[in-house]
Amino acid sequence: MKQSVVWQLALSSVILATGCQSTPSDNTPPVSKTEIATVTAPIASKIPHKTMIHGYELVDNYHWLRDDTRTSKQVITHLEKENRYTDKVLAPSEALRTQLFSEIKSKIVKDNRSVPVQEGRFFYFTETVGEQEYASIYRSLNVDGSEPELLLDVNELAKLHEFYSLGDIEVSPNTKLLAYTEDTLSRRIYTVKVKDLVTGNMLEDELTGVQGGVIWGNDNKTLYYVKKDPVSLLGTQVFRHILGTPQSQDELVYEEADNTYYTYISRSKDGEQIFIHHYSTESKGISVMSANERNAKPKRLIAREKGLEYSVAKHNDWYYILTNLNAVNFKLMKAQVVNVSNKENWETVIEHQPDVKLEDISLFDDHLVYQSRQQGQSKIIIRELSKNKEHELAFNDPAYRVSMTGNTTLSSDSVRVKYASMTTPSTTFEVDLNDYTKTTLKQDKVLGEFSSDDYQSERVFITARDGAKVPVSIVYKKSLFKKDGSNPLLQYGYGSYGHTVDPSFSVSRLSLLDRGFVYAIAHIRGSQMLGRPWYDEGKKLNKMNTFNDFVDVTKALVAQGYGDKNRIYAQGGSAGGLLMGAVINQAPELYHGVHSAVPFVDVINTMLDASLPLTTNEYDEWGNPNDKTYFDYMRSYSPYDQVSKQDYPNMLVTTGLHDSQVQYFEPAKWVAKLRELKTDDNKLLLKVDMEAGHGGASGRFKRIKDTALNYAFFIELANGRL
Missing domain, CATH: 3.40.50.1820 (Alpha/Beta hydrolase fold, catalytic domain)
Structure with a gap:
């Protein structure tokens, strides 16, 4: 499943979140x-x-x-x-x-830049400077982020609001337009806005009452979003918006009739498909439609079943399917795109193990990287698909957190991993998929x-x-x-x-x-x-x-x-x-x-x-x-x-x-x-x-x-x- 690079960067820039606590009054007089x-x-x-x-x-x-x-x-x-x-x-x-x-x-680095992440020909990153409260969004044609182009000055956007949250950020396939969502009340009801990155002007299009995510169609004129029910705040309807038209004319693409499901959208890693996710506590599924067709209709990949959970990642003509089908701790299957709806066509990639939870996967041209958890400890394993050879990444702390992040390109020859422990600040590594050498891209600094x-x-x-x-x-x-x-x-x-x-x-x-x-x-x-x-x-x-x-x-x-x-x-x-x-x-x-x-x-x-x-x-x-x-x-x-x-x-x-x-x-x-x-x-x-x-x-x-x-x-x- 593909999420916007800049959206990931925006989320990673939020630090020290501690839940909803309040700000002490600055003018409270001393009290005995x-x-x-x-x-x-x-x-x-x-x-x-x-x-x-x-x-x-x-x-x-x-x-x-x-x-x-x-x-x-x-x-x-x-x-x-x-x-x-x-x-x-x-x-x-x-x-x-x-x-x-x-x-x-005093322990926090004031001028802080995230590790640039490649999507297409650009490298995207966030940066905070001095006393700024928010990280702004940049891109560069250079891997080191030099000669950056400012996409969004989030501090400028937030200055008129007591509360400001940037939700999703999506650059159009032709890299000329930027769609982003913002919440200024903290009810998690967002408004979509669109910026022309060539002229720097804002388009007149504003879509209200929206869930956080937004996805571009490949025609650079179509936006997909989920509309929230104003009472239940559930996202139940997926709409298609054509730039330059009023929101009232947006086409309803999908409506969820079962209010026990959440609905959200994403895009395949190759950019060819839009996924509509059907998410409930014990049942999960996906409908799919082409990102290339303006009038595309969603088709359910697999009939929804109570208790069946699955997610998919597209790899050329195959779907890799992470599922709990006859596997309480999940397993990985694959099926050709044309045959995925029939579970009898599914082939096993990673067997179910009763004492190992299979948690996440990332696909590359000739590699599969997967994350699993045994006895509470996560591990990341690189598998060469053509040879079925595996290598497990090693970590030394007695307790730690590790995840894959920013892996947006199928053709990449490395996997990016983020690691931290209770004594080790967050560290971003890049691991070569062929010789497994590990390069530290950044470790968060603690001043003092x-x-x-x-x-x-x-x-x-x-x-x-x-x-x-x-x-x-x-x-x-x-x-x-x-x-x-x-x-x-x-x-x-x-x-x-x-x-x-x-x-x-x-x-x-x-x-x-x-x-x-x-x-x-x-x-x-x-x-x-x-x-x-x-x-x-x-x-x-x-x-x-x-x-x-x-x-x-x-x-x-x-x-x-x-x-x-x-x-x-x-x-x-x-x-x-x-x-x-x-x-x-x-x-x-x-x-x-x-x-x-x-x-x-x-x-x-x-x-x-x-x-x-x-x-x-x-x-x-x-x-x-x-x-x-x-x-x-x-x-x-x-x-x-x-x-x-x-x-x-x-x-x-x-x-x-x-x-x-x-x-x-x-x-x-x-x-x-x-x-x-x-x-x-x-x-x-x-x-x-x-x-x-x-x-x-x-x-x-x-x-x-x-x-x-x-x-x-x-x-x-x-x-x-x-």
């Missing part, structure tokens, strides 16, 4: 502890909202906090009160936040006195309560770590959607490690760290395994001396925020402080409302509560429903008013209910970014302020100052 003791937390009104289902009465006293228009004076006033309360309570940490911001920022040798990473397995072995990645500063239970420890987790959080490098994390923190990633069930079965064991009616694993990892790390039992902290965002909510209901005594970002905590109410974004598509992840079996199971762990009269840890909850994935009212309601029922005097803070959405603030330095707020919360707690 005595003053803080007198600050009163906002108390939300209780207005019962009742729902009958399966003979059970759901009572939601804080339903009124939901305002889909984001204009209710009553709701906005309450959220602003929460922000003022949080600012007052966190005022003593303002000096530390300022210090952390400066500290992290940083040395990887000062830090140590480990990979351990923790035995969960049911006997499962849970991988954990750990990092700490050698000179400050004693395995005697004296260090503060921050444990991170996610554990949903099969998303695997690989151990990688973080510049901002150094500020924790340099203050004696141990940082651990719990690779709990619900991810695919140990293959597809690891995911299946952490979703739907197995979801409790996710939460149990996290709690059991915490207990084991304390028992093994990695952390001080009185200074254990936890962090997670989105579905990881659900994780935070579940574990503090189950074992609140384990944690001194918790940061829950954009948390999905109102599971039942959300999954019962098909009008909300993501709901219908995710029945295969969580189950459908209209089925009593799933309803009862969800009630057993849903954080909002399971809040009880007990002590809870100190908590920082962050969200964005315009979040399109986890609506702001979930964390707002959750905090209101926690405040009503909790029996402790610990801090409970809600910070709402009134300008941002699920991804938090935009801009590389603005994000550091978010990180500084979160880290200051943990550091001040660990030092007894909050």
